[in-house]
Amino acid sequence: MATEFNYQQAAEQVLNTEIEGLQQLAPFFNEAFTRACDLILNNRTGKVVVMGIGKSGHIGRKIAATLASTGTSAFFVHPGEASHGDLGMVTSDDIVLAISNSGESAEILSLFPVLKRLNVNIISLTSQPNSTMARLADIHLQISVPQEACPLGLAPTTSTTVTLVMGDALAIALLRARGFTSEDFAMSHPGGSLGRKLLLKLSDIMHYGDALPKVAPDTLIRDALLEISQKGLGMTAITDSDETLLGIFTDGDLRRILDKRVDIHTTTIDQVMTTSPTTASPDLLAVEGVNLMQEKRISGLMLLNEGRLVGALNMHDLLKAGVM
Template identity: 75%
Template sequence: MSTSFDYRSVAQDVLSIEMRGLQQLAQYFNDDFHNACDMVLNNQGKVVVMGMGKSGHIGKKIAATLASTGTSAFFVHPGEASHGDLGMIESGDIVLAISNSGESSEILALYPVLKRRHIRIISMTGKPESNMAKLADVHLQITVPEEACPLDLAPTSSTTATLVMGDAFAVALMKARGFTAEDFALSHPGGALGRKLLLKLSDIMHSGDALPTVNQDALIRDALLEVSQKGLGMTAVVDKDMTLLGIFTDGDLRRLLDQRIDVHTTPISQVMTKNPTVATPNLLAVEGLNIMQEKSINGLMLCQDGKLVGALNMHDLLKAGVM
């Protein structure tokens, strides 16, 4: 049922309030932020993130971002920690404790045990005078002018600021480590990025009996049969040692038909494309895609030590999830 309530105006107000909160966040990228990053970067243990309620939800995301960008991290629920999960935290780990108020009783109850075990604590709160802030080794401030919630009850601006501080923390560490896209892919092998950055042309190329080839003495009709049977829309022209001499594609066929060349009597060597674009099988699939796009070609021959070893086309890359 449609009403006359101005939802969009409220949404704009929320956006404005949260943006003001984020603008204030810049002042907190200070010496404490630097020291927190240094502490984690120079530490051999893990980062154990803790938070209750909404801070816990944000904490899980921060832990996941840290873990996927080169900083070993995981989330532990403070309530569960006091009932056995504290055993997951080892000497040398660093605890990142999150609470906007800085007075989370569940987290503060763990401080004495963590201190006794010489586990350092980074707190992330909106109250620098809070117990969590004062008792931590380093405090990251996330104070915002106001919550977007008109009742000032539901954490809104504060959780957004916490999330951004966590992202800044993770990305700063990522860059300091020299963490690369290839490193990222290694921890995301099942995702699209992993496929793009880990998959090689050798993993998807056609080889052996599936590789379309004809010798240099073959007729055009023989090449057409090979193109049809192997289904790549092309065939390589090779000598007896599998040295690539040229390539013939279905596009070449269309051009030949306009020239009225007799496919039953003309050798393929007279109409093939010499010196075609090639790649090596150990090239990343995404790099092979870039070559094909730059050259405006739909197929690619793969050579190793001067010999033809494989072939693939755009459909193979699409099927593999590279594009």
């Protein structure tokens, strides 16, 4: 059944309300924010333990994950579970990041006496600077908003968005302060595409041993073609008895010699091979291998270690590895 309700207008009102809330956040990046960053940055032995209940808990999990992936050791602990044993994961070296819009969450406040006895530093994120959590914390970060996007003022909307941005601001400020790099990020994301691009080396995906296509220089072209077909890389290396690379022969080379009507049954491969092929080290990053192959406009690459052939790969291998 059709309705005359304007969904788009309602969505735009949410957007405008949340934008206004985010704009109000700027003054809270103040001296307290600097002290919070310094406290976390200078903590060499402990972790940031994020706590929150309800919607603040959901946001807290995201903040903990963002901190952890950007170089700040962090994890989330549910306040309810902490009261029943999980608080044992918190040590005196840790910093607790406690999140509550009201600053009066009973589940979190009930943990404060124990945290204080452990001499744990507490950073609170609340919208109320005079709340119990704000007063008891070592550092208070304010996250007040003019209004929630929910017209009833009940569902946490703008407040959770602002809290998330405050968490992002902490994480990224710390990332920049410690000089965290894309390589560091990849180390904590080895399963992601960035991790594959930044950690994977050509040696991790190359063909070697019996899978490596190679023939002697006096091999007939017809027999070299059999080697190419069996190994499936669209090329073969030509090496001497010491595995020194003398040249390569590719599918493209085959098309060119057929145009010249070269007899593949009587001609040896050393007469038609490319004698100065592009090569690389197996220690080269896979993403650098892609760049090299694209720059040289080649689809295959021979890998050498101290001048001797140790591996080979082609563009399909790089595609399969998720580097491209």
